[in-house]
Amino acid sequence: MRFTKVFLIVSFCLLTTACSLFGPEIEKPDIPENTLYTQSIEALKEENYQLAVEKLELLEARYPFGQYSQQAQLELIFAYYKNDEPDAAIVSAERFIRLNPVHENVDYAYYLKGLAAFEQTSGLIDKYLPIDINQRDPGAAIESFDSFATLVGRYPNSQYAQDANKRMLYLKNRLATHEVQVAEYYMRRGAFVAAANRGRYVVENFQESLATPRALEIMYQAYTQLKLDELATDSKLVLSENYPNYSVSKYNKSNESLLSTATFGLLGSTSSEPPSWTPATQKPATAEKSEQDTSSENPEKTWLNRFSLGLFD
Numbered sequence: 001m002r003f004t005k006v007f008l009i010v011s012f013c014l015l016t017t018a019c020s021l022f023g024p025e026i027e028k029p030d031i032p033e034n035t036l037y038t039q040s041i042e043a044l045k046e047e048n049y050q051l052a053v054e055k056l057e058l059l060e061a062r063y064p065f066g067q068y069s070q071q072a073q074l075e076l077i078f079a080y081y082k083n084d085e086p087d088a089a090i091v092s093a094e095r096f097i098r099l100n101p102v103h104e105n106v107d108y109a110y111y112l113k114g115l116a117a118f119e120q121t122s123g124l125i126d127k128y129l130p131i132d133i134n135q136r137d138p139g140a141a142i143e144s145f146d147s148f149a150t151l152v153g154r155y156p157n158s159q160y161a162q163d164a165n166k167r168m169l170y171l172k173n174r175l176a177t178h179e180v181q182v183a184e185y186y187m188r189r190g191a192f193v194a195a196a197n198r199g200r201y202v203v204e205n206f207q208e209s210l211a212t213p214r215a216l217e218i219m220y221q222a223y224t225q226l227k228l229d230e231l232a233t234d235s236k237l238v239l240s241e242n243y244p245n246y247s248v249s250k251y252n253k254s255n256e257s258l259l260s261t262a263t264f265g266l267l268g269s270t271s272s273e274p275p276s277w278t279p280a281t282q283k284p285a286t287a288e289k290s291e292q293d294t295s296s297e298n299p300e301k302t303w304l305n306r307f308s309l310g311l312f313d
Contacts, residue, residue, distance in 0.1 A: 037068040049083035077112045089116035111160040114147035145171040176211035183218045196222035213243045221251035
């Protein structure tokens with residue numbers, strides 16, 4: 001018992017004198033606001049985006065109401081975007097828009113938000129595997145499209161409006177293609193009501209997109225299977241009037257084997273048609289890398305090529 005009391009007393013003394021044993025904490029000197037801002041701009045010019053992020057974050061933390069605060073917030077959004085931190089860029093852009101809704105450069109914040117989400121629409125893995133990006137989750141594409149649409153709608157004379165319009169056209173085609181692919185999935189499963197609704201959604205919301213004629217064709221096929229002859233006739237008429245050179249086909253139910261179903265169509269497929277429909281879409285010329293034309297003819301793939309998703313011949 002006595003030993004325990006002695007131990008507690010010694011421990012208390014050591015804890016209370018810990019600061020004096022290691023010496024006082026050395027405080028870092030404050031860096032002037034203009035110096036921090038100048039250093040961050042120099043880092044951006046040198047494309048040292050990681051350093052720029054650190055300087056701008058420090059500037060925002062130490063001088064939240066300084067003379068460079070608003071400009072630093074805009075620079076930080078750009079630094080996040082260039083430093084491959086799209087989530088941070090989107091959050092920072094939303095924060096700037098919320099705090100400065102009438103700022104003279106708020107259109108730039110909308111543009112950077114759209115760009116950050118635009119880069120999320122395709123990942124690094126897409127460059128090495130034959131993955132149709134239209135089958136990916138369209139959440140980032142929708143967010144990017146909404147940001148660009150807000151920019152163009154509210155600030156039509158903005159210097160970023162022209163590029164935003166080009167990216168919106170690409171995103172519109174991609175979103176419409178995604179909806180058509182979902183409609184085709186429903187058609188293969190015999191869910192004709194869901195397929196028709198998806199096709200109608202494309203026609204109503206993505207008019208004049210590359211996927212519109214295929215959406216009308218799916219509506220015609222689905223309504224025909226549902227014995228809704230009037231709606232089927234109307235869909236075919238609209239398709240023929242607007243796309244006279246489009247060849248309308250009847251719906252043929254596919255009977256996939258168990259092996260094809262288990263391997264997601266890689267093996268044992270009884271259909272010569274591709275598993276999903278994708279038009280020839282390209283990213284805008286200002287994008288870093290353009291997508292290859294998916295409508296070009298490809299040589300017949302070997303079993304090993306299909307099984308390895310194109311990694312091996």
